[in-house]
Amino acid sequence: MQNDIRFLRADHYPDLTDTVDYAYAAVVTAPRTVFTAGACPLDADGGTVALGDYAGQARQVVRNLEAALAGAGASLTDVVKTTVYVASARQDDLVAAWEVVRAAFGDHDAPSTLLGVAALGYTGQLVEVEAVAVAR
Template sequence: MKSVSTTNAPQAIGPYSQGIIANGFFFSSGQIPLTPEGELVEGDIVAQTNQVFKNLKAVLEAAGLSLKNVVKTTVFLSDMNDFAAMNEVYEANFGDHKPARSAVEVARLPKDVKVEIEVIAVFE
């Protein structure tokens, strides 16, 4: 196993890694809308989801991967009414690539953000 870390995404704020490479797979920790400097992106679900994707791309890049390598995502929303707007940003980032996905509404997310996304990617 190998830990992945980059200063181009928010640093882990607990006992975990930004990502782990194991057995040909990359597993990201959930990314929330924090800037690499640790500032919370306020605003609507679109603004927050855009920042989450910036963070995901940075961590994937640090592992030598891109969104094209993603095979599974999990999306956590604080309000399922935000799904359609989140999905527009999601689709714009993934384009024709359509990894498997789960999307769930949760009672609360860290720092009371609206969205958190984690990914699993594969080295090819």
């Protein structure tokens, strides 16, 4: 199975920052399954965008998730599971992020888990989304 797994790092993604020290996605070729790292609200220079704005960060997270999926040969419509992390104990904050993520998927209703967490990895980070996709 090891030969059927490929980890995609920053050199596969011209639209994503290369300042991160992790793979953006893993591709399993039989079947072609894509596991993404948590998409973060980072710009191309590695800076956290939309500080203090849950919806704004969620929009950047979705853009980065779409870029990571595209680099792995998949799209949002190939996603079979997401996990949405929101750095807040307030349900209103979770909902603000969730509404942006959910809208991006449109009619594609992949199962998802929405979690409020104490903190996320980058300074000022409020939202993160990881996904599993089965590419066609």
